[in-house]
Amino acid sequence: MYSYANKRIKIDEESPRIRTGDFGEILHSYTPEQAILEAKRCNQCLIPFCAEACPIAQDARGYVGLISEGKFDEAAQMILQANPLATSLCKSCYHYCETACIRGNRALPVAIRHLKRSALEYGRSDLSYAPQAPLHLKIAVIGGGPAGIMAAWELGIRGYTVTVFEQDELLGGQMGAIPRYRLDGSELDTDVARLRNLDVTFLRGQKSGVDFTPETLLQDGYEAVYVAIGTSAHRDLKVPGEELPGVYPALEFLKDTNRGLNVPVGKRVVVIGGGDVAMDAARTAKRLTQGGEVIVAYRRSREEMPAEKEEVHETETEEVPFLFLHAPLRIIGKGHVEGIVMQKLKLGPPDASGRRAPVPIPGSEVTIACDAVISSVGQIPDLAGFSKKFDFTVGSQGAPEGKGTGFATGVEGVFASGGKSIVFAMAAASRAAEQIDLYVSQKHGLSPHPRPDPFGGPQPVPRPSGFEGASWHF
Numbered sequence: 300m301y302s303y304a305n306k307r308i309k310i311d312e313e314s315p316r317i318r319t320g321d322f323g324e325i326l327h328s329y330t331p332e333q334a335i336l337e338a339k340r341c342n343q344c345l346i347p348f349c350a351e352a353c354p355i356a357q358d359a360r361g362y363v364g365l366i367s368e369g370k371f372d373e374a375a376q377m378i379l380q381a382n383p384l385a386t387s388l389c390k391s392c393y394h395y396c397e398t399a400c401i402r403g404n405r406a407l408p409v410a411i412r413h414l415k416r417s418a419l420e421y422g423r424s425d426l427s428y429a430p431q432a433p434l435h436l437k438i439a440v441i442g443g444g445p446a447g448i449m450a451a452w453e454l455g456i457r458g459y460t461v462t463v464f465e466q467d468e469l470l471g472g473q474m475g476a477i478p479r480y481r482l483d484g485s486e487l488d489t490d491v492a493r494l495r496n497l498d499v500t501f502l503r504g505q506k507s508g509v510d511f512t513p514e515t516l517l518q519d520g521y522e523a524v525y526v527a528i529g530t531s532a533h534r535d536l537k538v539p540g541e542e543l544p545g546v547y548p549a550l551e552f553l554k555d556t557n558r559g560l561n562v563p564v565g566k567r568v569v570v571i572g573g574g575d576v577a578m579d580a581a582r583t584a585k586r587l588t589q590g591g592e593v594i595v596a597y598r599r600s601r602e603e604m605p606a607e608k609e610e611v612h613e614t615e616t617e618e619v620p621f622l623f624l625h626a627p628l629r630i631i632g633k634g635h636v637e638g639i640v641m642q643k644l645k646l647g648p649p650d651a652s653g654r655r656a657p658v659p660i661p662g663s664e665v666t667i668a669c670d671a672v673i674s675s676v677g678q679i680p681d682l683a684g685f686s687k688k689f690d691f692t693v694g695s696q697g698a699p700e701g702k703g704t705g706f707a708t709g710v711e712g713v714f715a716s717g718g719k720s721i722v723f724a725m726a727a728a729s730r731a732a733e734q735i736d737l738y739v740s741q742k743h744g745l746s747p748h749p750r751p752d753p754f755g756g757p758q759p760v761p762r763p764s765g766f767e768g769a770s771w772h773f
């Protein structure tokens with residue numbers, strides 16, 4: 300093996316001082332030569348642990364191997380054969396593949412996500428998917444986030460006529476909240492453009508429960524309905540003063556900032572929460588304050604923080620400090636946020652989540668002066684407009700799911716799922732789409748349609764050799 304196999308080729312990035320001045324992308328692409336060198340670090344393991352760790356079983360070993368030979372076109376095609384959101388994911392995926400990469404045992408894992416970007420940038424990636432013969436069977440998808448788009452792709456390439464109903468004017472769901480320093484906003488358009496030859500229609504500004512319901516869609520001749528509504532509502536802090544101007548729910552704050560709306564935050568911002576969304580909110584606020592102060596307050600300690608380590612590190616690198624073991628009591632101000640009163644906590648015995656529960660320390664209130672508070676204590680599904688008959692469950696992925704096989708709900712012909720990250724949402728959608736295909740095929744006395752080569756090739760795309768099964772479970 301190569302002598303440099305244990306040393307990752309450095310990914311160029313903007314310095315913290317420069318990057319917090321604007322929303323420019325932080326990470327820069329490898330050159331083709333750098334990409335080839337980095338790809339040569341891949342061990343080409345007999346068992347592709349990277350693919351097994353990927354919720355959509357993307358053949359990372361395969362495309363990294365092609366890049367190592369300078370075959371960028373072939374690598375891009377291989378990536379897009381399993382991944383219709385690859386241009387978005389090459390910059391935003393939580394890269395479960397890298398966590399499984401055995402190079403990571405001794406050094407940094409192969410930079411698989413960044414190599415995916417190289418393949419798409421240097422290989423031919425302006426391809427378009429080709430459907431199988433039209434089935435003349437209509438399927439409705441509610442929600443145009445990653446799960447909805449993945450289901451539309453899965454069913455579209457099989458020859459179904461798919462209509463996606465999205466309540467918002469923009470597609471992408473929560474992806475639309477990912478800050479511009481990570482996704483510049485063009486990636487999703489590039490991904491969706493590859494679906495142009497499929498019989499897939501995206502209808503925006505169409506809300507289930509207002510403009511239609513899954514039941515009316517079934518009455519209108521749709522064979523099945525896939526509900527992929529994710530978690531578009533925010534969880535309240537439930538403290539006095541939350542209604543004051545200057546208090547923003549993180550999802551809304553991030554989406555509005557990405558849309559170029561004026562979101563006034565002043566010079567001192569407190570972000571409440573310890574997840575990835577809180578990190579994005581804090582880093583976005585840092586840029587908006589233009590040299591102001593942003594702190595993240597979290598009610599447990601660093602060890603319990605749910606945010607990815609990489610995200611926490613980047614946040615600290617941008618000089619955003621953390622205030623651990625503090626919870627908000629009330630937000631104060633006359634007509635606008637002027638401060639937040641926090642209570643100190645200590646860790647007690649574990650709670651139902653297995654993590655040590657924070658316990659208030661009486662008389663330990665502190666007041667932090669600030670101009671804005673961003674609340675990021677979680678998102679929940681907005682189930683208004685969906686009757687109890689669906690019998691949704693909200694599982695570990697956060698989104699409403701059907702409890703039956705392949706996420707079938709309590710209403711025949713209606714399926715529901717979503718995911719805790721983009722690629723998990725896509726995997727959940729694939730599983731539901733497979734079940735929808737089976738359900739509709741059986742209804743019409745047809746054989747189910749296994750996923751074809753999405754580029755119209757004669758054979759389905761095989762799993763990578765040595766693939767023993769997914770190493771994760773819903």
Ligand SMILES: Cc1cc2nc3c(=O)[nH]c(=O)nc-3n(C[C@H](O)[C@H](O)[C@H](O)COP(=O)(O)OP(=O)(O)OC[C@H]3O[C@@H](n4cnc5c(N)ncnc54)[C@H](O)[C@@H]3O)c2cc1C
Pocket residue numbers: 391392393441442443444445446447464465466467470471472473474476477478505506507508527528529530531550553575576579681684698716717718719720721722724
């Ligand atoms: C700030 C932020 C940063 C993130 N960063 C990353 C990241 O870097 N990497 C990563 O992998 N994941 C990230 N995530 C998580 C990821 O975006 C989500 O897990 C993923 O988008 C979930 O996909 P989904 O399709 O299940 O749901 P959603 O993305 O929530 O999409 C659901 C869609 O349904 C629509 N909808 C809801 N109700 C209705 C209705 N009644 N009628 C019609 N349409 C409806 C919504 O408008 C939305 O477009 C991030 C999330 C946030 C908020």
